[in-house]
Amino acid sequence: xxxxxxxxxxDTLRALVIGDPIGQSLxxxxxxxxxxxxxxxxxxxxxxxxxxELQAFVTASRTAGLVGYNVTVPHKTAILPFLDKVxxxxxxxxxxxxxxxxxxxxLTGFNTDAIGLITHLKKSAPAxxxxxxxxxxxxxxxxxxxxxxxLGEQVPFVMLVNRTRAKADVxxxxxxxxxxxxxxxxxxxxxxxxxxxxxxxxxxxxxGFPDLDLDLASAGKDTVVYDIVxxxxxxxxxxxxxxxxxxxxxxLGMLVYQAAAAxxxxxxxxxxxxxxxxxxxxxxxx
Ligand code: ATR
Numbered sequence: 417x418x419x420x421x422x423x424x425x426x427d428t429l430r431a432l433v434i435g436d437p438i439g440q441s442l443x444x445x446x447x448x449x450x451x452x453x454x455x456x457x458x459x460x461x462x463x464x465x466x467x468x469e470l471q472a473f474v475t476a477s478r479t480a481g482l483v484g485y486n487v488t489v490p491h492k493t494a495i496l497p498f499l500d501k502v503x504x505x506x507x508x509x510x511x512x513x514x515x516x517x518x519x520x521x522x523l524t525g526f527n528t529d530a531i532g533l534i535t536h537l538k539k540s541a542p543a544x545x546x547x548x549x550x551x552x553x554x555x556x557x558x559x560x561x562x563x564x565x566x567l568g569e570q571v572p573f574v575m576l577v578n579r580t581r582a583k584a585d586v587x588x589x590x591x592x593x594x595x596x597x598x599x600x601x602x603x604x605x606x607x608x609x610x611x612x613x614x615x616x617x618x619x620x621x622x623x624g625f626p627d628l629d630l631d632l633a634s635a636g637k638d639t640v641v642y643d644i645v646x647x648x649x650x651x652x653x654x655x656x657x658x659x660x661x662x663x664x665x666x667x668l669g670m671l672v673y674q675a676a677a678a679x680x681x682x683x684x685x686x687x688x689x690x691x692x693x694x695x696x697x698x699x700x701x702x
Contacts, residue, residue, distance in 0.1 A: 421472030430458035434465040435488035443486050446675045450687040474498040478521035483682040485515050499525040509560050514678040529561035532674025540665040541640040548612030551575045555583035558617035577604045609634035615642045621651035628653050644670050
């Protein structure tokens, strides 16, 4: 049900993130850091928009003087019908995390999650074994981003495992049945030995959730273990991987690089995950 929505935003607001809840979002820290570094005037804000308000927000956003906005849970899929154009990758993923507002108020949706995840993997572990299949755990939006990103990198195939197998089967059917091998949740440990990269995209390991129970004993020496959870930064999975001498990648980079791709779409500037930004973000996670 659509409701009336008055978008009271200051003239100085250039971009923002919408979601529900939104209080925990780190996007303002990231984009504000880069706007300052690039000498871009104005602010990046955050706004709680509930599902009933989404359509009215989108309409109001056309004339609010914004360059664009980020979209987070629970609106990434629901926003698609309200946009004028959706980039092919976002269309394929069925989810938008970045909207660009054109000078005429036209709205284009993008998804920068897959590029964010892969950029972070390549920067953190440039020599990751690309010639081996990858193991992705989970079947939510982040799993879709991981699968799309890895298939784009030409890994031979992706092994996909989710507690609820049917959701993994849907991803395989939609994103490439011939290059996605779905395995049962109880067989996940059997996938470890073949995997060049292992990516946890579930909420397991996050503060307040149980740890992901994955036995890394059979992992190859060159296997890279990537956890998209960033709170805590070092999950039990990453600790277990480190104790076996495996290379690990934490979840903060995905957040930052998906933001970098959005920043490029809005402002045309290439930005980096500089140490100062990492310090600011780690300070927020304490
Ligand atoms: P997002 O879209 O942010 O990736 P999501 O759609 O909420 O997140 O997906 C959460 C993932 O964590 C799912 O793969 C979920 O598994 P189910 O599809 O079976 O629900 C997984 N997950 C959450 N709690 C879990 C648990 N206790 N054991 C196993 N998997 C779990």
